[in-house]
Amino acid sequence: MVIGSLADAANQRGDFAENAAINAGLNIATHGLINGVTRGVRGASNIISGNKTSAQRATTAPTETSPFSGDAAAATNPAVHAAEARVAQGVPMTPATRNPEEVVRTVAAQKRPNLASSLDELDINPQAEVLESAERLNVDSLLPSHFSGNEQYKAVEQAIKSRAGSALQVQENEAIRKLAQGAGEIIDRVSGAKDALGMSDKFIDTVNGRMSALMKRSDQLYRNVEKAMPAGAKIDAPSTRSMLKQVAEDLGGMKNLDPIEKRVFRAVNPGKNGALTYANLNKQRRLVGDALHKNSGPYKDADRAALSRLYGSLADDQKAALSETNALRDFEVAQRLVQMRKSMEEKMINLTGRTLNGDVSRKATTALQAMSKGDAKGFRELMQNTPSRKLRTELLGTGLRDMLSNGKRGADFNPAGFADWYQNMLANGQMRNLARHLPKETMSGLNDVYKVAKAIKDAKSYEITTGRLNEFVKRFNRVTAANEFVANHAQRIGTAVGSTVSGPFSAVGAVAGSEIGAKVASKIRAMGGAASMESAEKLISSPEFQKAARLAVKQAPESIVDTTVRRSSAWRSFYNSLPESDKKTISRLGIMYWMNSDDNQK
DSSP, X not given: OHHHHHHHHHHSSSOHHHHHHHHTTOOOSOHHHHHHHHHHXXXXXHHHTTOOOHHHHHHHSOOOOOTTOTTOOGGGOHHHHHHHHHHHTTOOSSOOOOOHHHHHHXXXXXXXXXXXXXXXXXXXXXXXXXXXXXXXXXXXXXXXXXXXXXXXXXXXXXXXXXXXXXXXXXXXXXXXXXXXHHHHHHHHTTOSSSSHHHHHHHHHHHHHHHHHHHHHHHHHHHHHHHHHSOTTOBOOOHHHHHHHXXXXXXXTSXXXXXXXXXXXXXXXXXXXXXXXXXXXXXXXXXXXXXXXIISOSTTTTSOHHXXXXXHHHHHHHHHHHHTTSSOHHHHHHHHHXXXXXXXXXXXXXXXXXXXXXXXXXXXXXXXXXXXXXXXXXXXXXXXXXXXXXXXXXXXXXHHHHHHXXXXXXXXXXXXXXHHHHHHHHHHTTHXXXXXXXXXXXXXXXXXXXXXXXXXXXXXXTTOOOHHHHHHHHHHHHOOOHHHHHHHHHHHHHHHHHHHTOOGGGHHHHHHHHHHHHHHHHHHHHHHTSTXXXXXXXXXXXXXXXXXXXXXXXXXXXXXXXXXXXXXXXXXXXXXXXXXXXXXXXXXXXXXXXXXXXXXXXX
């Protein structure tokens, strides 16, 4: 039946090899398989028609420049010549698009595939901004699916990676580890401590230290004032007396004043036999101040509004008394320092509670989490109550680390969690608020982390679980019925055709036909064989494949990528095993064209 098909093919118009393949029932859907069978049958056809053998052609053909010469000039680069020849002959640069799963399986079955053309067919579509961000973060272990813009390719690679013990999974884990390290380094540059607890302690110690310094300085200035004004100097307090009389009048008499107001009124109005001294005026101001700002002293239970009025009027009277000395400036500065300290203390109470020992870092973490949901109230309060830009930056850095990695640098970093948080911050406009309190380089670094984290997250969304994984592996490794049919008959076809050669070429014909048939059968089985999954994983995880995938983003000419691969020593053995005619085709038009063409195209 097979010999009959070949005989029919010889009598038909057109290409003998294609006719033989069709007549033998080998016209299967996979383009690469048809080409493989066609090439094998065509080799036998050349022997029948009396063409020279490959060995004879090699002897008589002019010597060609090896496509593996690493030091050849660009003008003699075979990959460049191949590309130019394809353009000159109108040959498409990119083959017809196939399913990435089929392409990966086919390419993985080849000993040394033309990675340039294979990547074109896979259409990995590497995303430049992802690779650029990864480079800035020193993340050099991304999988092609992480920076690919082709959803189908992502699905295939991530499915292969989903197998237990996958080398691709190991590489992905390393990429995430390096991303966590890069993110940690960015945050470490601005965070104030190694962990959240340390930052809270530092924050409290820093603020307490500043308040103590303010108190020390104000006390020193007040001592200077006391030295300038004798304690027993007799003074007047017209501002306080006038204010209290007006309040009493509004309330219907002195009897309706608050107890503290009555006590202060008696102090500043000692009567004909008494006198108001500077020391007593200063004492009344300090007692009112303690009640107002510290909630302590004999007046601590007084009405806050009354305390505030009294403190202002007593301070005015004290300033008036000091205006006759050179201590007024010290008094005014001391008052401002006290106000600064009181304001700082109030902010600390807002952040840490009355005990002034609450977890400030936790507030930062909570505020950052709420911001991604559109609630910026906690963030605004945190920033308003933090007394310096440096502390705000350090607190936010620690809060970011605490939110993203459980408070430990690089630990449990979740790319998907970071990408979701960052994307939500962008969507609701809160990223602008965050940027006001962090350095530009920090924001730029976080943006790089986001791009890489989102790329990994998007790729990992194609991971598959046990049930679907088993089905995928079975499908990927399956030797299809069409493949098996071709594989079973390819070697017999080659041997049968070779044996029909008569005369001095009979022995050569039989051997050549058998070898071609065996190669075709082996190649076809490998394209859909049981080792496909392992081969695909080795291909994708190989440095050559990943380097070529990254080169593609720079839109380098195919000749450059092709040359990079050709220079590999492993290519030489593959090239040397080919017939001389195929070597010439590769040298002229490139491996991509040879793998996807027939003699009419050549």
